Amino acid sequence: MTTFAGGEDLSGAVFVDADLRGAKFVESDLSRVVIRGCDVGGMEVDAPWLRFGEPMIVNGVDIGPFVETELNRRFPGREEQTAESPEALVEAWAKLETAWSAAVERARTMPPGAVDETVAGEWSFAQTLRHLVYATDKWLPGGALQSGKDPHPLGLNHAAVDVSAPPSFEEVLSVRADRQAQVRAFLAAATIRLLDEECPSPNDSSQPETVRRCVQVILEEEWEHLRFATRDLDALDAGACESGEPPPRRR
The missing domain is CATH 1.20.120.450 (dinb family like domain)
Known part of the structure; x- marks a missing residue:
């Protein structure tokens, strides 16, 4: 398994027909990452600051407000x-x-x-x-x-x-x-x-x-x-x- 740690700069990298199944990104900057025509079944994203900054677009829909509404429903207050x-x-x-x-x-x-x-x-x-x-x-x-x-x-x-x-x-x-x-x-x-x-x-x-x-x-x-x-x-x-x-x- 290849591990990138220690601040490697992969900004602007392009992955074409790459197998990233099971890859894990921890404390990484994925802002403005673009994913096109990819299988994302089972993908898990945990972004505590989703409501701050730029929107997160999935299939043309900003999912941030939906996530916030659901989290507020699950955690009253x-x-x-x-x-x-x-x-x-x-x-x-x-x-x-x-x-x-x-x-x-x-x-x-x-x-x-x-x-x-x-x-x-x-x-x-x-x-x-x-x-x-x-x-x-x-x-x-x-x-x-x-x-x-x-x-x-x-x-x-x-x-x-x-x-x-x-x-x-x-x-x-x-x-x-x-x-x-x-x-x-x-x-x-x-x-x-x-x-x-x-x-x-x-x-x-x-x-x-x-x-x-x-x-x-x-x-x-x-x-x-x-x-x-x-x-x-x-x-x-x-x-x-x-x-x-x-x-x-x-x-």
Whole structure:
């Protein structure tokens, strides 16, 4: 199997009568890729940022709006991740916490060790929660609050490959609950004026970001990773566990 890794530039490449069955593209730039007269049966595309930027056209139809509508139907409350007022953000966060609570309870009912199992090289359920700890630290104290606090060591960076012994699930849940409470308390006290304030972006300190946008990024992270986690819990229930492959990077 040929593997391209390390930033090879294949932009503008043309594949004619090529066999790409089973090929896997991870963290790759496929923007404006053109596919003509190809068999795409069974193709799976996971693009968390589909609603941003340019449309995705399939047989002349922009499928982005249809995908968003379906995801909002499957995950009630997801449509509020772009809420703007303090009251709307409080309500959006409450719905998100309810959805995650159901996912955690489902994970608790699974066989011992299931929360640390990976599916197709993705993060385990526990690792996903650890990433959300990192994301909250990055965008709340590290963004909206500009507190200067170091992120919690249990948090998992999107670029990290976790090779250490996993912490207990109860420890993960404890830190995760603390971060959820921090967001809840912040939103309860937020005002329009505060949300309108600008701060350096955690992604690029030279670029400004509103406090509101920092909160919305947390909401986006939460809903996308709930989707990932739910998908993988379904796979685990179906016996599709596959461990041993490092997880791909997520935002």
